Amino acid sequence: MLRPPPLLLAAVVSLLALLGLGVSGTAAAAKPLSDDDADYVIIAGAAGLRWDDIDAERTPTLWMLAERGAIGSLSTRSAHVPTCPGDGWLTLGAGNYAERTTTEVGEVCPKLDVAIERPDAIGAYLPDQRAVVERQRELPFGTVPGALPESVRCTAAVGQGAAVAAARSFGRVDRYAPELPADPTSTLSKCLLSIVDLGSVDGLTPQRRAKQVQAADAVLAKIVKGRPERSTLLVAGVSDTDRTSRLHVVIADGRGWTGGWLTSASTGRPGYLELVDLAPTALSMLGRDAPKKIMAGHAAAHAQGRPDDLGEATAAGTDADRQAAAARTVSAWFFWLLALAQIGLFAAVVPLLRRSYRHAGPTGPTPPPERVVRLLELLLVGAALAMPAALITGIVPWWRFGQRGLIFFAVTGLVLALLTVLTVRLPVSRARTLGPVGAVAAIAAAVVGLDLVTGAKLQLNGVAGYSALEGGRYAGIGMVGMGVFFAAVLLSAACLAQLVPQRRRPLLVAGVGAVPILLVGTPAWGADAGGAIALTAGVCLTAALCPGGWLNFRRLAVALGIGLVVAVGFAYVDLHRPVEQQGSLGRFLAQFADGTSGLTLNRLGSANRIALVTSPLTVLALVAAVFMWAVLMRPWGGLKRLYGIYPPVRAAVVGIAVASVLGGLLGGAALNVAGTAAATALPLLTLGAMRVLGHAADRTRIVEESVSADTPVGVSGA
Incomplete structure (x- = not known):
């Protein structure tokens, strides 16, 4: 991590992120x-x-x-x-x-x-x-x-x-x-x-x-x-x-x-x-x-882009109202059903993991039937793709018809089935242990990323987005999209890093993380400087840990240093933008300077408390933590073996945890971002654990002739 290329790339990443703040967002065209x-x-x-x-x-x-x-x-x-x-x-x-x-x-x-x-x-x-x-x-x-x-x-x-x-x-x-x-x-x-x-x-x-x-x-x-x-x-x-x-x-x-x-x-x-x-x-x-x-x-400002025909403009307002009202009703059902379905799926995986574990004794558990294993793998892939599928469903105007909830779930189920079949039939999903993990992560990252660069239209008033009725966010990346994006980006980076030698892994992770940081922090796209800072912390920690080994002081210092540079840069540029173009971070720093930040902190604390006790995503985040500790981290759980064979995956998990918790706290969403990230990442980690238990022939093998004393031997993608 102390070699010049990663540090040089980190500096480029920081520069790109800061230059991205100069790109005007939707509010930039509005002048008081x-x-x-x-x-x-x-x-x-x-x-x-x-x-x-x-x-x-x-x-x-x-x-x-x-x-x-x-x-x-x-x-x-x-x-x-x-x-x-x-x-x-x-x-x-x-x-x-x-x-x-x-x-x-x-x-x-x-x-x-x-x-x-x-x-x-x-x-x-x-x-x-x-x-x-x-x-x-x-x-x-x-x-x-x-x-x-x-x-x-x-x-x-x-x-x-x-x-x-x-x-x-x-x-x-x-x-x-x-x-x-x-x-x-x-x-x-x-x-x-x-x-x-x-x-x-x-x-x-x-x-x-x-x-x-x-x-x-x-x-x-x-x-x-x-x-x-x-x-x-x-x-x-x-x-x-x-x-x-x-x-x-x-x-x-x-x-x-x-x-x-x-x-x-x-x-x-x-x-x-x-x-x-x-x-x-x-x-x-x-x-x-x-x-x-x-x-x-x-103060309100004037923006262009309204249709010349008033009937068309008022119809757009009516349609947005109907969509927001429908999505608010359906979203509660969607997230509770998702949480319950994933909890049930994790419970069903436990006996399979125990039966898949091969130990050195003369006798052992009977391996599970191949059909059961394939079915659970299919369900785990589908569980990880549920929120990207719900986001894609926003393309269809389901809220304009009767039985809106049934139509939404039907369309989402169809989209989910198509994405799942596409993922499992990809050659990489069959040939490599981490194949489906990387494929799902890439699809999820692409769905959220494309939505951001096209104006976040799928997230506005979407079931898997944010509602204008809540009054918290109207543009950019929301808390749900943030959790999916963080998990998908870091897992994608981990799967790619597994394919290169150890010394190049930090360089690759930093390069993969550069564009997502830019997307999240730029006002024209993600419009969330706090989220960009949180993702920067996750990318830096993932880059520090991806070669293998533990998070020592040297790696932590470099990761924190790079993260601090990006954070200070985002804060400085956002603070010096025009008031009507500032993000939440710039407005908070301006309030801190004139002594009015206490009200914002009170509102943020209140929002975190409400989100903590009322959201099903909080339940999912807590269940995910317990499941990882009590099941996957057991000798028969497979996650330790997955970490040993694929060190970048462990690095990505650490980065996801830090980025999602930090992003939720900065956004007033408590554990909602972490819950969304868990809903995307945990099924994939469980799938990876099942595969390494089933692939007993997978072994760590040396890919470099010389490795530093504090770094374990690297592995190749199996």
Whole structure:
């Protein structure tokens, strides 16, 4: 590891990774429009408003604004699940994740019923605001109710929901009206910021919903008619209305917001905004800076690429909403079924491993039938390919049909069967012990890698990806894709390293790991600098251990040194990018510099705790660790023999463990990344262990004439 070629290649890898950060991502084309500041900003919100509610005939005002302005899909994530109207309006006014609903939500969110006192004829007072503020202090987000109205001199509110958003932290609403007057010109021009409640769209029947949307459109028509000159209008579906979380409407209409998509640094993908982005957006439109210490969102920006036909654009929003809702329901079943299926498969393998173990005694267990061995090998290959198959299924629009869950599982099963048959019939899978391991790893790495370079379209709102409804990620590589990618890349590197002499293995592993690090860290592709750092650590440790031997101080020092160089480089470049193009790492370092990183750390810690106790992938990660220790590492388990004959495999396992755990912690996913990596790697390790037990003729053989004293003899690929 201390020879010049590996170090030279590591330096090249670092340089490529850093240059990759200069490639613009989807958010790079979006530029905040600070030159077109508005004199007035009006936020018109309707709880539950979705893109499938809007058409040219029933909602002419909404259709006109959408055709003229910039549009997007709004994720209404708040501190409460689901985001009921009270939570949505409070989150809007705070610019941070907030919670107002205190009762258990059944099928339908409770009606918004806020006590509003009118001590004078101008403003209003919310008597329960003190309790609301105290409740937010118990949450990990650092939310301050009323942060938006506190950032401007005067705020006008119309309706109960608007009063919740416009109330200052002590409960005062500067100007308040229960409903919009027939001529709202005076109401909308008295303050720089006006917030109007258009009503809720919560009808359980299509007829009732249509009437509510038409009523909201009629109120919006009055706003459009009476809005002041040089005003910008934001229309948003500020919350859900039942337990089914959905994506909602967001429209910006005003100077500089003509056509195109809405996006922000929070989402990094054209056509998507978060609810917490609306408060910073309103302040940005007024030429004011958002208080970063208490607001979690980022100002909206304008991005190109929207279809010229509005019907096509709104259909895309409706389709994304349906896909996200369907994937959220199906994903829970998919991951629990995957976890249970793999646990059952591992249990079935135990007696076969014991019967396959050949010891030196005069008698031994009867070898298992060849058909049983082939069947289990087939099932193990299929188990490792389950998540890549689910990712590929996203190509088929299964969410557009009835019985969506059945269609998804049917298509995924078909894709999985094709991939499995392809893998086992490859010549390399038959000729070499590690053949199927390398083939599966290469397929999985190719599926995730190709998805990243084509815009991560299969991961967005995919069952094996991430959901815009969760509000955590909208572009780049997700936690599930990260686990699959880490395991696949490092196992592929290990299988290739087995084919070359010992002294060249670190060079090969570093070279194979260079492109994946670039893919994960570049904003245009993976957009996860923390994940790139985690993968760098895994690649460095794999390179250090792949010649064989133990992880001594010299190897560890070199691996950590290279990893530190890449980490510092990623951090430096990301920190010095424009704010709207920064990744999570750059934003965190900027917050650390101005003293606001505590809120991010609290949110990250909370996300890790929730993911740890609620995800089936956590169960799979723990089961994988127990299975490796209690079964595979036993003398009859085969893994020790696999490690002895193929040292790069052991190196890859160490690298996968370090990279996946580190990537999960940095991403707020706890053991989810490790669980996903285990779901890909453990079936392959079990398959390899079965094969080396069955291939008793496999032996370690020397491939180099001279080997260093602290390195064991290398092996060839059998």
